[in-house]
Amino acid sequence: xxxxxKEFISRFRRSRSACAGxxxxxxxxxxxxxxxxxxxxxxxxIDLDRSLEPPSAAHPFGTDxxxxxxxxxxxxxxRISLTVGFVARTISLLLGIALGTLAGYGGRxxxxxxxxxxxxxxxxxxxLLLIAIMAVATPGLVTLFTVLGVVGWAAMARLVRAQVLxxxxxxYVQAAMAAGAGHFKIVAVYILPQCLSTLIVVYTIxxxxxxxxxxxxxxxxxxxxxxxxxxxxMISGGIAFMRTAPWLTLFPGLVLTLTVCSLNLLGDGxxxxxxxxxxxxxxxxxxxx
Amino acid sequence: MLRFMANRxxxxxxxxxxxxxxxxxLMYVVPGDPVLSLAGERYDEETLEGMRRELxxxxxLFIQYLNYLGRLARFDLGRSFVTGxxxxxxxxxxxxxxxxxxxxxxxxxxxxxVFAGMLSTWRRYDRLxxxxxxxxxxxxSIPVFWLGLMLIYLFSIKLRLLPPSGFGGGSLRYLVLPALxxxxxxxxxxxxxxxxxxxxxxxxxxxxxxxxxxxxxxxxMAKHVFRNALIPVVTIVGTDFGSYLSGSVLTETIFGxxxxxxxxxxxxxxxxxxxxQGSILFMAVLFVVVNLLxxxxxxxIDPRIRQRGA
Numbered sequence: 001x002x003x004x005x006k007e008f009i010s011r012f013r014r015s016r017s018a019c020a021g022x023x024x025x026x027x028x029x030x031x032x033x034x035x036x037x038x039x040x041x042x043x044x045x046i047d048l049d050r051s052l053e054p055p056s057a058a059h060p061f062g063t064d065x066x067x068x069x070x071x072x073x074x075x076x077x078x079r080i081s082l083t084v085g086f087v088a089r090t091i092s093l094l095l096g097i098a099l100g101t102l103a104g105y106g107g108r109x110x111x112x113x114x115x116x117x118x119x120x121x122x123x124x125x126x127x128l129l130l131i132a133i134m135a136v137a138t139p140g141l142v143t144l145f146t147v148l149g150v151v152g153w154a155a156m157a158r159l160v161r162a163q164v165l166x167x168x169x170x171x172y173v174q175a176a177m178a179a180g181a182g183h184f185k186i187v188a189v190y191i192l193p194q195c196l197s198t199l200i201v202v203y204t205i206x207x208x209x210x211x212x213x214x215x216x217x218x219x220x221x222x223x224x225x226x227x228x229x230x231x232x233x234m235i236s237g238g239i240a241f242m243r244t245a246p247w248l249t250l251f252p253g254l255v256l257t258l259t260v261c262s263l264n265l266l267g268d269g270x271x272x273x274x275x276x277x278x279x280x281x282x283x284x285x286x287x288x289x
Numbered sequence: 290m291l292r293f294m295a296n297r298x299x300x301x302x303x304x305x306x307x308x309x310x311x312x313x314x315l316m317y318v319v320p321g322d323p324v325l326s327l328a329g330e331r332y333d334e335e336t337l338e339g340m341r342r343e344l345x346x347x348x349x350l351f352i353q354y355l356n357y358l359g360r361l362a363r364f365d366l367g368r369s370f371v372t373g374x375x376x377x378x379x380x381x382x383x384x385x386x387x388x389x390x391x392x393x394x395x396x397x398x399x400x401x402x403v404f405a406g407m408l409s410t411w412r413r414y415d416r417l418x419x420x421x422x423x424x425x426x427x428x429x430s431i432p433v434f435w436l437g438l439m440l441i442y443l444f445s446i447k448l449r450l451l452p453p454s455g456f457g458g459g460s461l462r463y464l465v466l467p468a469l470x471x472x473x474x475x476x477x478x479x480x481x482x483x484x485x486x487x488x489x490x491x492x493x494x495x496x497x498x499x500x501x502x503x504x505x506x507x508x509x510m511a512k513h514v515f516r517n518a519l520i521p522v523v524t525i526v527g528t529d530f531g532s533y534l535s536g537s538v539l540t541e542t543i544f545g546x547x548x549x550x551x552x553x554x555x556x557x558x559x560x561x562x563x564x565x566q567g568s569i570l571f572m573a574v575l576f577v578v579v580n581l582l583x584x585x586x587x588x589x590i591d592p593r594i595r596q597r598g599a
Binding site: 116117119120123124125126127128129131132133135136208212215216219220221222232235236238239242243246249250253256257260261264265 | 303316535538539557565576
């Protein structure tokens, strides 16, 4: 296991896309987390004398309609977008592991039920399903976590199932069964660790898509509700000022693109490092969410 | 081939059934009484009761579900709470505009993506190839709604070349920006897949054999490399169809394009549930059917898949 880790790190270092993606992601995450902790020096206070100032040395991203520093506001908006992304992905991961294992290990009937459910989930264009659910649900952060998380279960479950099926017949698993290991132990100790690399890759690739989906929903007014800031809402709020203050739309979108791009780079890099053959089908890559 | 197609068709039945069931229950859990939003401000208990009976909302859930299935079989998607117009009529009126937008975008994505992908393969080490690949990486990461706004800023507000929004009777000037916006992510994916396909096919044994037996380079390219490299492109067009549908919701909202996507967003604002339900169902069914067609066409291009699928 230790040797595996060493090998992984050395391969990771050689992958330019993985390194670049990780570097940018770390910078974004640090900046976003710091934005809520360090004193702002009055930059987040409403001051209409300063409203809609173009980018300058004092305010690199300019100021918003209330005279607040846009850079600070964008970074604070990122807290919600990133949190939603990570929490929703983790929900998808747990659901995917549970149902994927059930399908791959739990016998024929469980398998066909879970996989038909996955087919049905895939039958909806993802964002459209999200829009439909959010349109009828009570808006709020918890709803957003749950809905984004639940909708992403299917891709995860399919991959876990495929791995479980592949590993289940191996000799060491058979040996563990023969030695009388319980089902839980077999799954937890012998099967799931084998799926780890696949799960890491799918988690990362889906993270970018989840953050993008959250922004799209918030842009349409279906995601994060005011007054909480989020990138999607900031962009839609900037539309009214497109002619006079285009930076209000430009910068939140730029940071959002940068974040999603870094996650995609990292995901692509990890995929090449961990197992290039596993993802030969284009559908798997795109359907990561 | 027939068996392959029959197999795929059979798979369609449970999926469609699931889609219909989910859309039904989705709108059933709506918080609050749909009759209240239907009646508006002026109502009394008796009218509400009457409306409930008329809509069948006083019946048990299961009966309502059966009624819903029965209406669907007659292509009856209900009436809009706001305008009272049959939802199916509105869809029929608006969908052709979405189709125009989506198919233009798709054409643009395939043409631009394959071209960019080939270009960046042939000139992979020089000043043209690398930026192209970087752009294609960024392309899949740019949110479609933000890209649209940036294009409006550049081409409509700054350069004053193209109108920022509207339909303009479907004239080309109004179509360019939304189609480009909607196509971008898909174009970028196609460029990457084309490039990967050409690299892989170009170094394949069958290409070396074709060259070794003395085929002209143009023939090697056309018959052996091209065909193999483009198989994944067909898949992308198919799997991306869903992102065209979802993307049309955002793109149409930004560009004021009077298609089905904007219709859904307007319905959401007014909490017009029959419209949301009907339109989403329509798009999901369309998506399922298109995926089936892609599967089948995939089998047509690549006989290996046909045999595996049957």
